[in-house]
Amino acid sequence: MPKKVILDLDPGIDDAMALCMALFDPRLDVLAVTAVGGNVSPQIATRNVQALIEQLDPPRWPRVGVASYADTGLPVDGRHLHGIDGLGGVHLDVAELRTRHPSEKIICDEIRANPEEVTIIALGPLTNIARAFQRDPELPSLVGRLAISGGTVAVPGNVTPAAEFNFYCDPESARAVLRSPCTKTLVPLDVTNRVVMSLDLLNQLPPETTKVGGLLHQILPPAFRAYRQQFGLEGIHVHDSVTLMAVMNPELFTAKEMAGDVETRGDLTMGATVFDRRRVPAWRFNLEVAVDMQKDDVVRELLASLANSGRRTGRNRFEV
Numbered sequence: 001m002p003k004k005v006i007l008d009l010d011p012g013i014d015d016a017m018a019l020c021m022a023l024f025d026p027r028l029d030v031l032a033v034t035a036v037g038g039n040v041s042p043q044i045a046t047r048n049v050q051a052l053i054e055q056l057d058p059p060r061w062p063r064v065g066v067a068s069y070a071d072t073g074l075p076v077d078g079r080h081l082h083g084i085d086g087l088g089g090v091h092l093d094v095a096e097l098r099t100r101h102p103s104e105k106i107i108c109d110e111i112r113a114n115p116e117e118v119t120i121i122a123l124g125p126l127t128n129i130a131r132a133f134q135r136d137p138e139l140p141s142l143v144g145r146l147a148i149s150g151g152t153v154a155v156p157g158n159v160t161p162a163a164e165f166n167f168y169c170d171p172e173s174a175r176a177v178l179r180s181p182c183t184k185t186l187v188p189l190d191v192t193n194r195v196v197m198s199l200d201l202l203n204q205l206p207p208e209t210t211k212v213g214g215l216l217h218q219i220l221p222p223a224f225r226a227y228r229q230q231f232g233l234e235g236i237h238v239h240d241s242v243t244l245m246a247v248m249n250p251e252l253f254t255a256k257e258m259a260g261d262v263e264t265r266g267d268l269t270m271g272a273t274v275f276d277r278r279r280v281p282a283w284r285f286n287l288e289v290a291v292d293m294q295k296d297d298v299v300r301e302l303l304a305s306l307a308n309s310g311r312r313t314g315r316n317r318f319e320v
């Protein structure tokens, strides 16, 4: 039986790659894709979700949620890595927006319709998740599992020395979600940073004649250029695809119960994830944290998922 999932994205190139995997994987039933501001503004994130689904044209189109700004706005964005439009400057065409429902409403509706069955895969700031829990206080106990891409345990942040991007964008929501009573799995930078896809990835993608291959061959090269220019790195991180793999292939990851929270103040510390790792923790365990993975197997399964998506998406619309 395919696992019912909701993807919450701030596309974002690595979000887009995770979407390419999820929409066509037989292990998943993607009920909804909800947009959230982060790498790009809420408006552009919403447009990108719609455009990606139109380009990929999955067998069953998921519901789409409309993003709106976090109460405190967005302190930063990811356009230096993801391009001015969030997708490498490809500027995908998009038809008239088909839906006007807010992301948090879509999340509430789908969880209520499938109590304790849905895994929410949060690949951007946690604004929508926190709002859904505010909108329906019983919701956390009705979520099957919440998988979160973000945070750090023992490695530096990637947007400040202390904070990971998704948590830094909306620390109040990240704190509210980590303090909620739902079953949570966190996939932090400690794990996702360990996967660096080399330029050889471009040779391992599905053919450009497929919709998935055509899209990824457009949006990934700008990401490699940005990583080289910004970090001098001959490769790219795919944080969100690794987090998706933790849902699709949990046997490849090692997780442990931890007690974690998020700093919401401080010029230097805002957005930092803090764990009680004392010999006798005083904080209550509130989430599972992926602390290790079989990296080579994760990369192999990630590429296999992309290859499957390629096979299932026939000829693409990028063809002239």
Ligand code: RIB
Residues within 6 Å of the ligand: 010, 012, 013, 014, 015, 038, 039, 078, 123, 124, 125, 149, 150, 158, 164, 165, 166, 239, 240
């Ligand atoms: O820190 C990495 C995360 O922030 C990823 O989800 C990336 O897409 C950005 O949203």
Ligand code: CA
Residues within 6 Å of the ligand: 009, 010, 011, 012, 014, 015, 038, 039, 123, 124, 240
């Ligand atoms: Ca993301």
